[in-house]
Amino acid sequence: MTQQRRAPRIVLAKVGLDGHDRGVKVVARGLRDAGCHVIYAGLWQQPEAVVQTVGDEDADWLGISILSGAHMTLLPRIMDLLKRAGLDHVRVLVGGIIPDEDIPKLEVLGVARVFGPGTSIPEIAEFVGATGDATDE
Amino acid sequence: MSDKGDIRELLRRYRHGERPALNRLVSFVSRGDGIDLIRDELQDGSHESPLIAITGNSGVGKSTLLGRLIEHVRSLDETIAILACDPESALTGGALLGDRVRMSSHAGDEGVWIRSLASASGQQAVVDHLDLIAQLLTQFGFDHVILETVGAGQGDVAVESIADLVVLLIQPEIGDELQWEKAGVLEVADVVVVHKGDLPGAERTEAQARDLLNLPGCEQTPVVRVSSKTGEGIAELWSLLVNRPQRDLTTGRNTRRLLRLVQQRIATWFAFHPDEVESIVQGCSSSGMTNEQTITRILSHLTNDHS
Numbered sequence: 001m002t003q004q005r006r007a008p009r010i011v012l013a014k015v016g017l018d019g020h021d022r023g024v025k026v027v028a029r030g031l032r033d034a035g036c037h038v039i040y041a042g043l044w045q046q047p048e049a050v051v052q053t054v055g056d057e058d059a060d061w062l063g064i065s066i067l068s069g070a071h072m073t074l075l076p077r078i079m080d081l082l083k084r085a086g087l088d089h090v091r092v093l094v095g096g097i098i099p100d101e102d103i104p105k106l107e108v109l110g111v112a113r114v115f116g117p118g119t120s121i122p123e124i125a126e127f128v129g130a131t132g133d134a135t136d137e
Numbered sequence: 138m139s140d141k142g143d144i145r146e147l148l149r150r151y152r153h154g155e156r157p158a159l160n161r162l163v164s165f166v167s168r169g170d171g172i173d174l175i176r177d178e179l180q181d182g183s184h185e186s187p188l189i190a191i192t193g194n195s196g197v198g199k200s201t202l203l204g205r206l207i208e209h210v211r212s213l214d215e216t217i218a219i220l221a222c223d224p225e226s227a228l229t230g231g232a233l234l235g236d237r238v239r240m241s242s243h244a245g246d247e248g249v250w251i252r253s254l255a256s257a258s259g260q261q262a263v264v265d266h267l268d269l270i271a272q273l274l275t276q277f278g279f280d281h282v283i284l285e286t287v288g289a290g291q292g293d294v295a296v297e298s299i300a301d302l303v304v305l306l307i308q309p310e311i312g313d314e315l316q317w318e319k320a321g322v323l324e325v326a327d328v329v330v331v332h333k334g335d336l337p338g339a340e341r342t343e344a345q346a347r348d349l350l351n352l353p354g355c356e357q358t359p360v361v362r363v364s365s366k367t368g369e370g371i372a373e374l375w376s377l378l379v380n381r382p383q384r385d386l387t388t389g390r391n392t393r394r395l396l397r398l399v400q401q402r403i404a405t406w407f408a409f410h411p412d413e414v415e416s417i418v419q420g421c422s423s424s425g426m427t428n429e430q431t432i433t434r435i436l437s438h439l440t441n442d443h444s
């Protein structure tokens with residue numbers, strides 16, 4: 001069997017209480033156009049629900065969008081739940097407004113990368129390994 | 138890529154009820170990997186619930202209705218697995234799968250399982266092996282398995298042709314000409330839902346659908362009016378679906394499904410008997426048979442010994 005190059009599967013979720021999903025939707029479309037399979041999980045997701053989604057969807061990546069400033073309480077919880085669900089292999093991206101001094105703390109928790117406001121989509125696409133020709137062999 | 142040892146280990150964990158193993162196996166099957174091993178493992182499993190497909194144009198409310206059905210099924214203390222198939226962009230191979238947003242009221246509930254699948258031309262594996270995915274899910278313990286798909290007439294992937302029960306959603310339309318009448322999609326439906334029953338014109342659409350489906354000499358396809366907005370008709374629809382008898386595949390409009398099953402059976406036989414096939418082919422080739430004779434020979438071997 002020839003190995004088919006698999007499109008990266010990425011779950012995008014918004015946790016926290018703010019209802020702004022414009023940014024995450026722009027990223028969702030951009031990553032789709034770059035050849036990713038983007039699973040949009042919606043707003044106001046609880047950490048437990050996010051982690052179950054990542055598992056059931058067998059995603060390679062989890063992109064968390066946080067604008068509300070609750071990242072230092074929500075992300076430790078999500079990282080811990082992922083570990084306990086045996087989902088250590090899933091790489092986590094964080095987008096939103098994260099103060100510089102918190103970025104190293106998130107990386108210590110296991111977050112693969114923090115993308116601040118103004119990040120370009122191609123930058124994210126390249127990071128997750130999307131090539132735009134994912135169906136080619 | 139599909140390491141047999143890996144799959145065996147996954148199957149072992151799957152049998153112990155480990156959800157991550159189920160999740161990974163579904164991914165393998167949806168890519169067409171490890172099919173024979175997995176099919177073999179599940180063969181003697183008995184329990185199988187019918188695969189229900191919910192189809193209809195984009196925007197007709199399939200995902201929203203599924204969200205409601207999930208709530209209803211959970212209120213009955215039963216479990217449910219959803220396969221949401223969305224078309225994939227042929228150009229980039231990318232897909233934006235947003236169906237589960239509309240089903241999120243039970244996010245985090247272990248009695249609900251949702252997998253979003255990108256279905257595109259050239260990725261036939263998803264469609265070809267949906268029955269196996271459904272079997273994985275039912276044998277894992279999910280009481281119901283439902284497929285969401287744009288379905289008939291849209292794109293080249295007729296996912297609904299492999300389902301046991303096809304539920305077609307239509308919605309009230311402005312004007313007299315009914316799109317779904319033109320598309321000829323009513324014929325594939327076992328149950329027709331006039332969805333968005335809260336909108337004006339729903340009753341008229343329901344009457345028109347009944348009229349079109351009421352052909353003399355045929356068993357009447359049930360038509361139900363449902364609103365996911367108000368919840369009206371949800372419980373009635375569900376009891377209709379679970380009490381519907383398995384359809385008779387030998388009657389006219391169902392033969393397509395029957396042929397699919399025949400195709401599948403042949404493919405499975407090939408997968409399981411590579412040596413036997415090989416020896417027939419070699420025998421034919423050494424006795425100087427043509428391709429055509431060889432094919433006939435294989436087919437007759439198949440029907441003689443493995444009917």
Ligand SMILES: Nc1nc2c(ncn2[C@@H]2O[C@H](COP(=O)(O)OP(=O)(O)O)[C@@H](O)[C@H]2O)c(=O)[nH]1
Pocket residue numbers: 193194195196197198199200201202236239332333334335336363364365366367
């Ligand atoms: N009025 C009304 N709108 C509905 C109903 N069900 C869904 N919708 C709306 O129809 C649109 C499409 O719904 P969706 O479930 O995404 O459709 P799908 O593409 O078939 O899965 C959304 O804007 C829903 O809010 C209903 O019962 N009544």
Ligand SMILES: [Mg+2]
Pocket residue numbers: 199200201236285
């Ligand atoms: Mg949908």
